[in-house]
Amino acid sequence: MSHVRKQIRDAVATRVTGLTTTGTNVFQSRTYSLSNDKLPALTIYTKEESSDIVNMSRDLRRTLSIVIEGYAKASSSLDDTLDTIAAEVEAAMGSDRDLNGVGKIISVSGTEIDFASGDSEKPVGVVRLGYDIIYVTSGSDPETAL
Amino acid sequence: MLDPIADLEQLFANDFSIAATYNSGTVRGIFDNQYSSVDAGGEVDFASSDPTFSCKTSDVSAAVEGETITISGTNYTIREVMPDGTGMTELVLEEQ
Numbered sequence: 001m002s003h004v005r006k007q008i009r010d011a012v013a014t015r016v017t018g019l020t021t022t023g024t025n026v027f028q029s030r031t032y033s034l035s036n037d038k039l040p041a042l043t044i045y046t047k048e049e050s051s052d053i054v055n056m057s058r059d060l061r062r063t064l065s066i067v068i069e070g071y072a073k074a075s076s077s078l079d080d081t082l083d084t085i086a087a088e089v090e091a092a093m094g095s096d097r098d099l100n101g102v103g104k105i106i107s108v109s110g111t112e113i114d115f116a117s118g119d120s121e122k123p124v125g126v127v128r129l130g131y132d133i134i135y136v137t138s139g140s141d142p143e144t145a146l
Numbered sequence: 147m148l149d150p151i152a153d154l155e156q157l158f159a160n161d162f163s164i165a166a167t168y169n170s171g172t173v174r175g176i177f178d179n180q181y182s183s184v185d186a187g188g189e190v191d192f193a194s195s196d197p198t199f200s201c202k203t204s205d206v207s208a209a210v211e212g213e214t215i216t217i218s219g220t221n222y223t224i225r226e227v228m229p230d231g232t233g234m235t236e237l238v239l240e241e242q
Binding site for chain 2: 030031032033034035036039043045058068069071073075112114115117118119120121122123124125126144
């Protein structure tokens with residue numbers, strides 16, 4: 001078993017693998033640079049979580065912030081490509097709120113888009129989609145979703 | 147006696163320079179395309195390259211953004227023209 005947070009990250013990765021634009025270029029918690037052969041790509045990060053006790057058994061309701069980033073490099077229509085990536089991710093994530101029984105997708109918490117062109121042979125851009133996902137565990141067993 | 151123009155001629159006539167096609171003519175210059183790590187605001191950087199072409203200003207005095215220059219069979223779009231004021235100009239390129 002693994003922490004439910006990892007199970008959720010895995011479920012999200014499965015959900016967004018095989019999309020038309022990014023295909024199998026899906027990476028969890030990647031720290032190394034993305035080379036041309038890995039683009040366009042999606043990266044998935046779980047960096048924040050809040051929790052509160054919900055009952056006398058001290059079960060924890062946790063709200064996990066998950067970030068899915070889409071990366072693209074293109075000479076033209078870079079913003080269109082990033083919007084296409086976002087549309088594909090949103091459709092995949094919105095197809096079912098349930099994540100393999102380990103968590104529920106609450107909402108898209110925000111979208112940001114950034115570009116850079118200096119020091120690159122082609123313009124590059126990133127679209128960042130934030131999702132809030134809620135799950136419940138006991139206080140003593142973070143590897144089992146309730 | 148120092149002759150900056152003659153020095154430039156010698157610089158671009160030697161083995162360090164290559165020929166590029168610009169405006170249907172040939173321009174000699176030094177092509178650089180080193181690795182570049184580009185931060186676009188995401189958690190990870192893009193592994194990229196940073197192509198530039200340095201040549202005599204007189205050879206590209208009318209160069210403007212958007213024109214094409216061909217180097218070693220690859221077409222590039224000129225994105226920035228940066229004369230240094232001493233007779234040299236660096237062209238910042240984007241691969242087409």
